[in-house]
Amino acid sequence: xxxxxxxxxxxxxxxxxxxxxxxxxxxxxxxxxxxxxxxxxxxxxxxxxxxxxxxxxxxxxxxxxxxxxxxxxxxxxxxxxxxxxxxxxxxxxxxxxxxxxxxxxxxxxxxxxxxxxxxxxxxxxxxxxxxxxxxxxxxxxxxxxxxxxxxxxxxxxxxxxxxxxxxxxxxxxxxxxxxxxxxxxxxxxxxxxxxxxxxxxxxxxxxxxxxxxxxxxxxxxxxxxxxxxxxxxxxxxxxxxxxxxxxxxxxxxxxxxxxxxxxxxxxxxxxxxxxxxxxxxxxxxxxxxxxxxxxxxxxxxxxxxxxxxxxxxxxxxxxxxxxxxxxxxxxxxxxxxxxxxxxxxxxxxxxxxxxxxxxxxxxxxxxxxxxxxxxxxxxxxxxxxxxxxxxxxxxxxxxxxxxxxxxxxxxxxxxxxxxxxxxxxxxxxxxxxxxxxxxxxxxxxxxxxxxxxxxxxxxxxxxxxxxxxxxxxxxxxxxxxxxxxxxxxxxxxxxxxxxxxxxxxxxxxxxxxxxxxxxxxxxxxxxxxxxxxxxxxxxxxxx
Amino acid sequence: xxxxxxxxxxxxxxxxxxxxxxxxxxxxxxxxxxxxxxxxxxxxxxxxxxxxxxxxxxxxxxxxxxxxxxxxxxxxxxxxxxxxxxxxxxxxxxxxxxxxxxxxxxxxxxxxxxxxxxxxxxxxxxxxxxxxxxxxxxxxxxxxxxxxxxxxxxxxxxxxxxxxxxxxxxxxxxxxxxxxxxxxxxxxxxxxxxxxxxxxxxxxxxxxx
Numbered sequence: 001x002x003x004x005x006x007x008x009x010x011x012x013x014x015x016x017x018x019x020x021x022x023x024x025x026x027x028x029x030x031x032x033x034x035x036x037x038x039x040x041x042x043x044x045x046x047x048x049x050x051x052x053x054x055x056x057x058x059x060x061x062x063x064x065x066x067x068x069x070x071x072x073x074x075x076x077x078x079x080x081x082x083x084x085x086x087x088x089x090x091x092x093x094x095x096x097x098x099x100x101x102x103x104x105x106x107x108x109x110x111x112x113x114x115x116x117x118x119x120x121x122x123x124x125x126x127x128x129x130x131x132x133x134x135x136x137x138x139x140x141x142x143x144x145x146x147x148x149x150x151x152x153x154x155x156x157x158x159x160x161x162x163x164x165x166x167x168x169x170x171x172x173x174x175x176x177x178x179x180x181x182x183x184x185x186x187x188x189x190x191x192x193x194x195x196x197x198x199x200x201x202x203x204x205x206x207x208x209x210x211x212x213x214x215x216x217x218x219x220x221x222x223x224x225x226x227x228x229x230x231x232x233x234x235x236x237x238x239x240x241x242x243x244x245x246x247x248x249x250x251x252x253x254x255x256x257x258x259x260x261x262x263x264x265x266x267x268x269x270x271x272x273x274x275x276x277x278x279x280x281x282x283x284x285x286x287x288x289x290x291x292x293x294x295x296x297x298x299x300x301x302x303x304x305x306x307x308x309x310x311x312x313x314x315x316x317x318x319x320x321x322x323x324x325x326x327x328x329x330x331x332x333x334x335x336x337x338x339x340x341x342x343x344x345x346x347x348x349x350x351x352x353x354x355x356x357x358x359x360x361x362x363x364x365x366x367x368x369x370x371x372x373x374x375x376x377x378x379x380x381x382x383x384x385x386x387x388x389x390x391x392x393x394x395x396x397x398x399x400x401x402x403x404x405x406x407x408x409x410x411x412x413x414x415x416x417x418x419x420x421x422x423x424x425x426x427x428x429x430x431x432x433x434x435x436x437x438x439x440x441x442x443x444x445x446x447x448x449x450x451x452x453x454x455x456x457x458x459x460x461x462x463x464x465x466x467x468x469x470x471x472x473x474x475x476x477x478x479x480x481x482x483x484x485x486x487x488x489x490x491x492x493x494x495x496x497x498x499x500x501x502x503x504x505x506x507x508x509x510x511x512x513x514x515x516x517x518x519x520x521x522x523x524x525x526x527x528x529x530x531x532x533x534x535x536x537x538x539x540x541x542x543x
Numbered sequence: 544x545x546x547x548x549x550x551x552x553x554x555x556x557x558x559x560x561x562x563x564x565x566x567x568x569x570x571x572x573x574x575x576x577x578x579x580x581x582x583x584x585x586x587x588x589x590x591x592x593x594x595x596x597x598x599x600x601x602x603x604x605x606x607x608x609x610x611x612x613x614x615x616x617x618x619x620x621x622x623x624x625x626x627x628x629x630x631x632x633x634x635x636x637x638x639x640x641x642x643x644x645x646x647x648x649x650x651x652x653x654x655x656x657x658x659x660x661x662x663x664x665x666x667x668x669x670x671x672x673x674x675x676x677x678x679x680x681x682x683x684x685x686x687x688x689x690x691x692x693x694x695x696x697x698x699x700x701x702x703x704x705x706x707x708x709x710x711x712x713x714x715x716x717x718x719x720x721x722x723x724x725x726x727x728x729x730x731x732x733x734x735x736x737x738x739x740x741x742x743x744x745x746x747x748x749x750x751x752x
Contacts, residue, residue, distance in 0.1 A: 289628050290590050290628070290629065291590075295596075295610065295613060295614065296610070297596065297599075297606040297607075297610050308603075309601075312600065313600030314597075314601075316597070320588060320589060320593065321586070321588050324629070325588045388584035389585055389586050389587075391550065392598070394548075394550035395548050395578045396598070397570045397573040397574040397601065397602065398570070399570055539552060539569065540551065
């Protein structure tokens with residue numbers, strides 16, 4: 001092993017990971033420097049520690065202090081396990097989000113780097129990239145630890161969390177090697193059905209990931225997790241947490257036993273990861289045959305109603321992109337995530353029952369916000385998802401109006417069913433009256449239309465076609481402006497109904513018609529703007 | 544080349560392609576041109592046949608023409624039997640072939656080919672070169688960029704030597720050789736002479752030390 005090669009490789013991988021998220025040269029230079037990351041981590045821990053100490057010691061009342069004291073040990077014991085799982089989940093999601101083109105580690109393949117050096121460099125880089133999460137946890141718990149005289153335990157938790165961080169990184173490294181290999185073999189055998197299985201699995205992972213980071217769920221699960229940790233001593237990934245718990249109970253023997261076991265587990269995982277890398281070194285680009293049928297052109301019969309050949313061709317391409325590109329799975333996961341998140345806030349959780357169903361006025365934003373967010377996201381990203389292949393559109397005889405029509409249909413085909421489905425779920429949960437249901441339905445439909453039109457405008461104005469290190473689709477600024485505008489538009493459109501439901505419920509139906517008309521007007525204005533912007537885009541290459 | 548194809552705005556001036564103004568009548572110009580970029584990025588999630596079908600639809604070819612042209616080209620360029628595979632799994636050469644087919648599918652009146660022979664096997668490269676000749680004979684001109692001067696010497700009627708973004712010389716291969724004062728030399732030697740980069744021997748000496 002060449003430590004210098006490992007160090008250099010870790011630096012390069014960290015830089016490429018961090019710089020991939022930033023556009024401006026200054027920010028990317030700052031974030032791409034590992035020393036800056038290290039300093040930022042230190043500052044984060046210190047400031048959070050100071051803040052938590054100050055809040056507990058000076059600001060918050062005594063009963064909160066007592067409550068925090070009771071959960072401090074559990075929190076410290078939970079950090080190592082949480083770190084391992086968080087790194088694994090983030091790692092999986094990032095892997096999923098990466099476009100096929102930037103997946104390969106083949107750049108490394110022709111350099112004189114051994115699998116051991118590569119795995120060491122890669123795990124260090126992964127741990128470093130996710131070190132912010134660790135700093136967040138450690139900083140938040142340091143203040144209470146100082147206040148309640150638990151600095152020793154905190155220090156042990158910090159060391160064991162670093163071990164867990166590496167455990168998680170080794171697992172991700174193994175997953176990378178394995179998934180490349182498995183998906184290659186699986187793909188080759190399964191063809192078209194494999195695409196759908198992968199899509200389904202990806203959506204499940206993303207929804208699970210979202211649930212893991214839901215505040216309510218975390219609060220609910222915290223105590224049961226700690227109980228699980230105690231009971232499941234035979235699960236290696238929990239050993240670092242058990243070592244912390246052992247120390248908190250004053251048992252040096254238990255603590256050091258689990259500490260040593262944790263190190264042994266890390267070593268075993270590292271060797272396993274090296275073994276995987278040695279066996280599956282190069283991700284093999286696979287050739288998947290989707291059909292054995294001879295080519296038969298579809299002709300005009302397959303042209304969609306109201307659309308020409310060009311629009312239909314673009315629309316069909318986009319639909320295929322949605323189901324076949326693994327980085328697109330996150331868009332399909334959004335409705336599920338939004339529904340589950342909404343469900344969590346509606347379903348009685350942890351023995352606490354939720355207040356009675358909200359009044360009609362509260363149902364309006366509850367329904368329209370997810371609809372607006374979803375439509376804003378899918379419409380804004382629909383242009384940029386062309387990626388580097390966008391030259392195909394630039395170089396083709398496509399009019400702005402044709403491109404816009406195809407993209408709008410693509411957005412509506414997802415947005416409208418989502419709006420209806422969400423309303424049905426909400427209606428069942430909140431026992432919405434039929435008249436209110438119809439009002440919400442009309443609002444939902446018109447919000448889908450107008451937000452989609454404006455989303456397409458922002459997507460054409462701020463497209464980001466870069467695909468390395470991950471697909472971006474829309475610039476950070478563009479996505480912020482787009483989502484904010486979408487919410488604002490939905491709010492303005494719904495405001496007549498919202499106000500009526502609060503002050504003059506008898507006028508709700510009439511004002512719903514007004515809101516619908518207002519929404520349609522906004523939709524047509526949005527379409528005009530989007531068409532102009534798409535024309536400008538098609539005239540000047542922007543990759 | 545991107546300006547000719549209408550995907551980049553010129554800083555100044557305008558370009559007429561077959562009588563149409565690129566800036567004003569962009570879509571009409573794009574219909575007349577067949578373009579193969581230097582490194583074609585294709586839709587990797589589509590199969591080869593789906594990609595060609597998409598391009599044909601965008602050019603509004605009818606079903607019969609689509610079937611005839613696509614089948615013909617797939618066979619000629621040895622892609623037959625691989626057309627139902629995702630492009631993601633294609634080799635660089637196969638992707639290049641697909642881009643060339645896409646550029647020729649709609650019977651363009653002008654071809655703009657940016658390094659089209661990159662990554663092609665000798666058989667396909669020969670087919671493309673002969674096709675360019677045949678199309679020229681049929682009245683379809685080609686603008687062809689290459690760094691391999693033997694190719695330019697072999698297939699181009701008129702050559703423009705560009706260096707550092709500026710045109711240094713233009714004419715037939717023979718005219719260029721004569722202008723450079725060495726009628727019997729290769730085009731590569733002419734280029735080195737024109738660009739003042741003929742210090743090759745010293746560089747090789749230095750590198751081999």
